[in-house]
Amino acid sequence: xxxxxxxxxxxxxxxxxxxxxxxxxxxxxxxxxxxxxxxxxxxxxxxxxxxxxxxxxxxxxxxxxxxxxxxxxxxxxxxxxxxxxxxxxxxxxxxxxxxxxxxxxxxxxxxxxxxxxxxxxxxxxxxxxxxxxxxxxxxxxxxxxxxxxxxxxxxxxxxxxxxxxxxxxxxxxxxxxxxxxxxxxxxxxxxxxxxxxxxxxxxxxxxxxxxxxxxxxxxxxxxxxxxxxxxxxxxxxxxxxxxxxxxxxxxxxxxxxxxxxxxxxxxxxxxxxxxxxxxxxxxxxxxxxxxxxxxxxxxxxxxxxxxxxxxxxxxxxxxxxxxxxxxxxxxxxxxxxxxxxxxxxxxxxxxxxxxxxxxx
Ligand SMILES: *Cc1c(COP(=O)(O)O)cnc(C)c1O
Numbered sequence: 001x002x003x004x005x006x007x008x009x010x011x012x013x014x015x016x017x018x019x020x021x022x023x024x025x026x027x028x029x030x031x032x033x034x035x036x037x038x039x040x041x042x043x044x045x046x047x048x049x050x051x052x053x054x055x056x057x058x059x060x061x062x063x064x065x066x067x068x069x070x071x072x073x074x075x076x077x078x079x080x081x082x083x084x085x086x087x088x089x090x091x092x093x094x095x096x097x098x099x100x101x102x103x104x105x106x107x108x109x110x111x112x113x114x115x116x117x118x119x120x121x122x123x124x125x126x127x128x129x130x131x132x133x134x135x136x137x138x139x140x141x142x143x144x145x146x147x148x149x150x151x152x153x154x155x156x157x158x159x160x161x162x163x164x165x166x167x168x169x170x171x172x173x174x175x176x177x178x179x180x181x182x183x184x185x186x187x188x189x190x191x192x193x194x195x196x197x198x199x200x201x202x203x204x205x206x207x208x209x210x211x212x213x214x215x216x217x218x219x220x221x222x223x224x225x226x227x228x229x230x231x232x233x234x235x236x237x238x239x240x241x242x243x244x245x246x247x248x249x250x251x252x253x254x255x256x257x258x259x260x261x262x263x264x265x266x267x268x269x270x271x272x273x274x275x276x277x278x279x280x281x282x283x284x285x286x287x288x289x290x291x292x293x294x295x296x297x298x299x300x301x302x303x304x305x306x307x308x309x310x311x312x313x314x315x316x317x318x319x320x321x322x323x324x325x326x327x328x329x330x331x332x333x334x335x336x337x338x339x340x341x342x343x344x345x346x347x348x349x350x351x352x353x354x355x356x357x358x359x360x
Contacts (some may be wrong), residue, residue, distance in 0.1 A: 019186075067148055
């Protein structure tokens with residue numbers, strides 16, 4: 001019995017009406033809704049191009065191909081991320097070079113610098129949990145070693161560093177619209193954003209069978225297109241994104257008050273950053289006990305992620321080196337419920353239950 005879910009994505013009449021309206025056009029694949037959503041999302045992020053795709057995983061793969069990644073190329077990537085970030089690198093024939101985590105659970109840039117080799121071509125920082133990475137440090141790393149930067153913004157729609165939105169710092173960036181993410185489309189979906197005309201054009205081609213025009217295929221791509229029904233939903237929710245993120249920040253502040261003074265590490269916002277709390281992740285060595293205690297009270301929790309990507313069987317053949325900070329934190333992190341759809345009362349109830357667990 002779950003009374004407080006981890007996430008509650010929006011469903012309402014405005015969204016349903018947008019879906020019904022999108023049906024009428026009979027242009028359901030890359031039609032007018034997709035074109036508008038691309039224009040609006042690019043404008044929102046502050047870049048020139050947006051290329052919709054059917055997932056962020058696909059978007060990462062498209063971008064890596066467009067960047068010209070080839071076998072033997074090494075790509076720096078935090079181990080502490082969702083597996084798709086790694087998977088896209090592998091699927092593009094490149095080698096993931098796993099990097100340890102910093103105090104904010106994002107990529108430790110000093111550790112990344114120590115792992116650069118003559119084969120390193122790029123870096124994929126992940127704005128994990130909705131928290132921007134150390135943007136100036138990653139930029140400096142990319143400049144110093146001549147690497148491209150591809151931002152994984154799957155968890156960070158609307159997050160910003162010094163007032164500039166994430167997704168506008170790298171050569172390109174990728175967003176996900178998976179149901180629990182800050183911007184959703186009632187199913188799978190993703191987008192590549194970039195200021196680079198060539199990367200945008202190549203992603204557009206690759207997502208549609210490498211097509212130059214209706215009849216000519218200049219290279220082998222795949223079918224990774226998006227659809228108008230879901231784009232219509234994305235457009236409605238993009239208009240609400242800032243308000244939904246403000247709401248997430250409000251609830252995070254409520255947690256901050258309710259959980260203060262406990263032997264529990266709370267998320268911290270990096271100075272200069274706007275954290276959008278895709279996930280609210282606390283940390284305690286008593287993680288399993290706390291999760292069980294909350295479950296008994298109908299409160300859903302999660303662990304993002306219990307098995308670090310560098311320890312996944314699928315990438316064993318890369319023989320990744322140990323990453324002590326990542327390996328420590330994965331045993332202690334716990335995700336508490338948060339989304340724009342949660343009420344103050346629900347967050348208070350979770351905080352009260354956590355306080356009860358610690359006997360406070
Ligand atoms: C969700 C997520 C992805 C994958 O997104 P999909 O749209 O499900 O393919 C990639 N990276 C991170 C960090 C994610 O959280």
